[in-house]
């Protein structure tokens with residue numbers, strides 16, 4: 166199939182591109198390299214350095230490619246930044262998503278005509294009463310980033326009705342693995358891993374009890390393969406359904422790296438105040454993904470951390 170992956174030079178998008186190419190699909194990537202990197206690009210993918218905020222450019226690319234599938238991963242994916250300065254996040258994640266939908270509606274084609282979207286389970290449910298949160302949990306985002314993903318979902322449903330393509334919306338957990346940008350604000354494994362390997366103390370915002378549901382990026386790419394031909398017009402959570410605290414991540418990386426800072430005496434992180442807009446605790450109930458896709462995560466946290474650390478130098 167012919168597939169466009171937006172954000173395909175980024176962390177998750179680039180793993181999905183690799184998986185699609187390995188499965189024999191023809192892939193074109195759209196990315197403006199804001200947080201993505203050329204070195205992440207699969208050499209077998211066609212690359213368009215382009216901004217999804219530019220509708221005319223999106224139409225030009227989609228008219229040329231006429232993709233059957235679009236996997237939409239381009240976004241500004243930072244919670245705290247979106248609170249400080251919401252417009253760039255809303256511009257890319259809402260208007261940019263609209264542009265991709267309009268171009269796909271006009272020039273997409275094929276019997277599996279489908280829009281796949283990277284929404285968020287970690288930032289869309291806010292602080293849910295019941296954890297793990299399933300797909301019926303009310304969406305009450307705490308940040309413009311979470312809101313932008315919710316608006317993206319609604320735009321997709323609307324344009325799917327307008328144009329007749331199918332959609333598949335994934336609500337991702339905290340995804341981690343090789344190529345995650347340590348300069349971002351949320352890639353805890355990448356951030357801690359990078360500095361603890363150099364025996365520098367990382368900062369935990371809060372007392373270490375803040376918790377997330379961590380899934381290895383290879384498992385996420387596998388889900389994106391499964392849905393190419395199967396299921397339509399679904400919202401599907403991905404996750405383990407388990408909360409993992411910041412402290413647990415720190416301890417696991419400390420054990421793996423033999424971390425000890427300040428001349429070998431210091432083995433603790435720095436604890437700093439919580440950051441506004443960040444969810445305190447969340448885990449994602451992915452029982453539907455298992456039921457209807459036969460998907461569940463496979464890479465255990467320790468193994469995933471080891472694989473990730475092996476790629477950080």
Ligand SMILES: NC(=O)c1ccc[n+]([C@@H]2O[C@H](COP(=O)([O-])OP(=O)(O)OC[C@H]3O[C@@H](n4cnc5c(N)ncnc54)[C@H](O)[C@@H]3O)[C@@H](O)[C@H]2O)c1
Pocket residue numbers: 171172173174175176177178195196197198199200201202215216217218237238239240241242257261283284285286287336337338339340341346
């Ligand atoms: N990492 C996670 O844990 C997680 C969790 C839930 C959802 N998501 C979603 O998954 C997607 C990928 O996230 P990621 O962690 O790989 O982040 P990332 O920053 O590595 O990837 C985003 C990519 O989009 C590109 N991009 C940004 N603005 C663009 C624009 N205006 N035009 C074209 N390209 C643009 C960036 O250059 C980058 O390559 C995002 O949509 C994110 O919201 C990620």
